[in-house]
Amino acid sequence: MANIKDIARLAGVSVATVSRVLNDHPYVSEAKRAAVQEVVHRLNYSRNVNAVHLITGKTNMVGVVIPYLNLPYFNSIMEGIAQEALEANVHLLVSQTNYAADKETELLNMLKIKQIDGLLICSRSLEWEVIEAYSQFGPIIACEYIESDRISSVHIDHYGSFRLAMQLLLEKGHTRIGYCLGRGHSFNSRNRRRAFSDALSSAGVPVREEWMFYQIYSIEDGAEVVRSILDMEERPTALLVAGDQVAAGIISEAVKNGLRVPEDLAIVSFDNHPIAQLFDITTIDNRLVEIGRTAFSLLLKRLQDPASPVEHRELPFRLIERATV
Known part of the structure; x- marks a missing residue:
């Protein structure tokens, strides 16, 4: 040879x-x-790529921790990451973790033994204190809010976005409001629930636990929410839905069962995926692709200049009013 x-x-x-x-x-x-x-x-x-890696100490590869590739929320973040990586000629090692801590730890250990140069975390189950310990081995960027002087982050204000959506519904006269979330215990979900409760408290309206739905991710999950509502003696007149796919499932099942949107059931969704435009859904644009692009740019900056400071960037969200409120 x-x-x-x-x-x-x-x-x-x-x-x-x-x-x-x-x-x-x-x-x-x-x-x-x-x-x-x-x-x-x-x-x-x-x-011999391995020999090059030994000489340079770089792999030209970064890891991506992503819970589910098939969920539009994470898929959009991944789209932004992939766009920037292609432009920078950096390879991606993507690991779908299903929120399994051992799978997240595998990527962190790859960073430790220099099999990847850096790590992007779209969402995680490990505590940040555990993850921070690995930042000495290479840059780590979070796609959610974190108070850290060792890990950079990019995020939107989930409390503020949920509060804005609640304000819209309250101004439209709704007081019987429920919501649909994914993980109930995640940092973002806790902030969304706090915004929901604070808005109702300010309006003098009690929180109704039976109108709160968790582990709701898909179109079929949305349809199941409607079936649950139809069995209730007192139903919510409005829902906040953390995902346009779920909202589409709710609308489809509601119409199938003779419910009018928004007259009988108003909906504010989140993410502004193409399906929201197709179903004419009022939604909050979470800038997910831009979150991915910004996260990668922060990582690339740290790779090119390890002495560059840790950064925390908050991207603006926007309300897009359509026909479901």
């Missing part, structure tokens, strides 16, 4: 020149570059 010395001999150049060509160094004459590339092609030479 040919090595770099063989290429140098056949091309009539130094080993250093071959190295510069293979690493796309700019300071090589066109004639020498062409001679090296011709020999590389003739010998069908490929570099």
Whole structure:
């Protein structure tokens, strides 16, 4: 198998020149570059990537911790990450964890032993104190709010966005309001519930636990919410729904059962996916693709300049009023 010395001999150049060509160094004459590339092609030479990693200490690969690839919320964040990674010519190692702590730990240990250069965390089950201990081995970026001087983050104000949605419903005269969330105990879900409770308290309206639904992720989950509501003696007249796919399922099942939207059941959703426009759903744009793009740019900045400071960026959200309120 040919090595770099063989290429140098056949091309009539130094080993250093071959190295510069293979690493796309700019300071090589066109004639020498062409001679090296011709020999590389003739010998069908490929570099030993592991050896390059040992020499440079870099893999040109970053890890992504993502709970579920098939959920539109995380899929949109992943889209933003992938766009930036492609532009930067950085490879992604994506691990779907299903919120399993051991799967998250696997990626953290890969960072520790230098199999990846950095780590992006879309959402997680491990405590941040555990994750922070690994930041000494490479940059870690969170796609949610975190108070840390070791891990950078990008997020939106989930409390503020939920409070804005509640304000809209209250202004429309709704007081019998429920909500649909994913994980009830996550940081974002806790903030959303707090905003929900604070808004009702300010309006002098009690919280009705029977109108709160958790582990709601899909179109079918949304349909099941409607079936549950139909069995209630007293029903909510409005729902906050943490996801446009769920909202679409609610609307479809509501119409099927003779409920009018928004007259009988008003809906404010979140994320502003294409399905929200298709179903004309009032929604909060969470800037998910931009969260992914920003998270990767923060990681790339830390990779290029390890001395750069930790940053925490909050992106603005916006209410898009359509036909469901």
